[in-house]
Amino acid sequence: MRNPLSETIVQIEPSGIRKFFDIVSEMKDAISLGVGEPDFDTPWHAREEGIYSLEKGRTFYTSNAGLRDLRQEICNYLYRRCGMVYRPESEILVTVGGSEAIDIALRAMLDPGDEVLIPQPCFVSYVPCTILAGGKPVPIELEEKDQFKLTPEKLLEKITDRTKILIMPFPNNPTGAVMRRKDLEPIAKIVEEKDLFVISDEIYCELTYGDERHVSIASLPGMKERTVVINGFSKSYAMTGWRLGYAAAPHVILEQMLKIHQFAIMCAPTTSQYAAVDALKNGDSDVEMMRESYDQRRRYVLHAFAEMGLDCFEPQGAFYAFPNIRRFGMSSEEFANRFLREEKVAVVPGTAFGACGDGFLRVSYASSLKNLKEALGRMAKFVSRLDGERA
Amino acid sequence: MREKILTILEKNARIDIRDLAILLGESEVAVANEIAQMEKEHIICGYHTLINWDNTSQEKVMALIEVKVTPQRGMGFDKIAERIYQYNEVNAVYLMSGAYDFTVFIEGKTMKEVALFVSSKLSTLDSVLSTATHFVLKKYKDHGTALVEEIHDERMLVTP
Numbered sequence: 001m002r003n004p005l006s007e008t009i010v011q012i013e014p015s016g017i018r019k020f021f022d023i024v025s026e027m028k029d030a031i032s033l034g035v036g037e038p039d040f041d042t043p044w045h046a047r048e049e050g051i052y053s054l055e056k057g058r059t060f061y062t063s064n065a066g067l068r069d070l071r072q073e074i075c076n077y078l079y080r081r082c083g084m085v086y087r088p089e090s091e092i093l094v095t096v097g098g099s100e101a102i103d104i105a106l107r108a109m110l111d112p113g114d115e116v117l118i119p120q121p122c123f124v125s126y127v128p129c130t131i132l133a134g135g136k137p138v139p140i141e142l143e144e145k146d147q148f149k150l151t152p153e154k155l156l157e158k159i160t161d162r163t164k165i166l167i168m169p170f171p172n173n174p175t176g177a178v179m180r181r182k183d184l185e186p187i188a189k190i191v192e193e194k195d196l197f198v199i200s201d202e203i204y205c206e207l208t209y210g211d212e213r214h215v216s217i218a219s220l221p222g223m224k225e226r227t228v229v230i231n232g233f234s235k236s237y238a239m240t241g242w243r244l245g246y247a248a249a250p251h252v253i254l255e256q257m258l259k260i261h262q263f264a265i266m267c268a269p270t271t272s273q274y275a276a277v278d279a280l281k282n283g284d285s286d287v288e289m290m291r292e293s294y295d296q297r298r299r300y301v302l303h304a305f306a307e308m309g310l311d312c313f314e315p316q317g318a319f320y321a322f323p324n325i326r327r328f329g330m331s332s333e334e335f336a337n338r339f340l341r342e343e344k345v346a347v348v349p350g351t352a353f354g355a356c357g358d359g360f361l362r363v364s365y366a367s368s369l370k371n372l373k374e375a376l377g378r379m380a381k382f383v384s385r386l387d388g389e390r391a
Numbered sequence: 392m393r394e395k396i397l398t399i400l401e402k403n404a405r406i407d408i409r410d411l412a413i414l415l416g417e418s419e420v421a422v423a424n425e426i427a428q429m430e431k432e433h434i435i436c437g438y439h440t441l442i443n444w445d446n447t448s449q450e451k452v453m454a455l456i457e458v459k460v461t462p463q464r465g466m467g468f469d470k471i472a473e474r475i476y477q478y479n480e481v482n483a484v485y486l487m488s489g490a491y492d493f494t495v496f497i498e499g500k501t502m503k504e505v506a507l508f509v510s511s512k513l514s515t516l517d518s519v520l521s522t523a524t525h526f527v528l529k530k531y532k533d534h535g536t537a538l539v540e541e542i543h544d545e546r547m548l549v550t551p
Contacts, residue, residue: 015551017549017550017551020549021547021548021549021550024548024549025548030548032548032549034548034549034550035546035547035548035549035550036549036550036551037546037550039544039546123551124551125551173551292395296399296414296415297414299413299414299415299416300410300413300414303413346548346549348549368544369410369414373410
């Protein structure tokens with residue numbers, strides 16, 4: 001028999017998260033700070049709207065791009081929160097989670113050999129999706145000393161004649177880094193000068209802390225026509241399981257993305273779309289409540305790290321902290337594995353998000369205060385034991 | 392800061408001042424002072440425990456009484472309310488808009504005890520015109536907290 005498999009797909013490493021998940025799953029009573037999704041339920045009014053749509057028998061396909069009402073609400077939202085104007089009929093595509101949007105944006109824009117700049121540590125899917133689209137992933141290794149922001153120097157270093165796309169994964173999973181307006185401006189300038197395009201993954205945009213709200217790179221002058229904005233409902237509205245996201249992009253790009261979506265997916269789940277209309281219409285106060293609650297827990301976690309003497313730069317977005325464990329002289333995986341075995345707490349090794357994540361851990365604070373307290377208490381114990389071993 | 396303190400305390404009155412201060416990014420002293428001040432101003436009126444008595448062996452009966460009254464000259468509703476809420480059996484008194492004037496929550500050991508209280512103490516007040524008693528059979532949610540179901544975290548332990 002011939003080899004049934006594609007060499008390209010065989011070469012792709014399975015997600016590092018998956019590997020760790022298998023280890024954690026065997027430990028029944030572990031406390032997990034490894035969860036990459038909100039600990040809130042979807043606001044009831046949105047769930048209720050989903051139920052109602054089922055009762056009404058709205059169980060058919062929607063148009064490929066998504067319900068017209070939903071696309072309109074998305075445009076209203078983008079204007080309300082980011083001051084950006086998009087046309088519902090030609091510049092919005094509703095997708096199966098932000099992940100699908102990432103995939104089809106890359107497929108719509110890449111030719112074989114085109115290079116995609118991927119700031120790391122980052123979400124796990126940009127590299128494999130780039131490879132599957134025939135592109136060449138080029139990691140940009142971000143550093144703690146820059147608060148894991150993308151700097152103009154680091155960007156310029158990696159640009160070649162083949163560079164076509166820059167991925168902008170901010171607010172960032174796993175580091176919690178954000179790019180403020182002043183950080184984005186020089187990046188936008190380079191993007192324009194070098195004639196690049198941007199895929200800006202803003203799925204965590206509502207979870208930006210501090211006085212300044214999230215700024216989309218697409219809202220900077222000259223950037224809208226170069227940017228595919230990716231967003232969704234999973235994090236802002238605690239709707240991960242509904243699998244619903246969207247892309248907002250110039251028509252020329254969106255038109256081609258729509259084609260892939262049309263053949264591969266048809267349309268995003270109808271029930272989820274109805275629920276999302278309601279989430280956007282009536283969910284601003286829920287978002288605010290959740291943001292405040294994450295922000296409080298963010299402070300709690302940082303405070304606990306400081307007390308146990310664990311270095312951690314201050315994350316200002318998403319719901320992750322990314323403490324530095326280099327001083328213990330072990331790899332992220334060793335640390336995470338020992339911590340899990342000895343204290344029964346799961347955190348994700350930084351290497352799951354790119355090689356430069358070594359020496360760091362992703363700690364999710366989307367967990368109850370009671371859990372956080374217990375887990376961080378065990379971490380303090382573990383850290384002081386490690387210090388004892390080294391002394 | 393006040394509103395944020397209250398939002399947290401409303402759900403968890405037992406939280407450490409220290410934890411509260413960390414969560415809010417304030418100093419312990421500032422938070423403690425603010426709470427003391429709010430107690431003084433009667434913004435915080437007490438720290439109670441939400442108990443589901445149904446899960447204990449203690450028998451308790453609760454009733455909601457609709458009360459219609461004639462407000463008296465120079466006294467208004469407040470004086471009448473005061474005469475009602477002085478009784479230990481009375482848990483809560485609210486002035487209402489609509490078809491009747493007061494909602495009164497009464498707690499007793501048995502239905503009979505509650506009914507007797509209403510007929511002998513409440514109905515006989517001068518200003519009270521009529522009462523209607525409704526017994527509470529089951530509490531599903533109280534003070535914003537669902538009493539019936541246990542909440543499990545059903546998320547997978549590690550996700551991207």
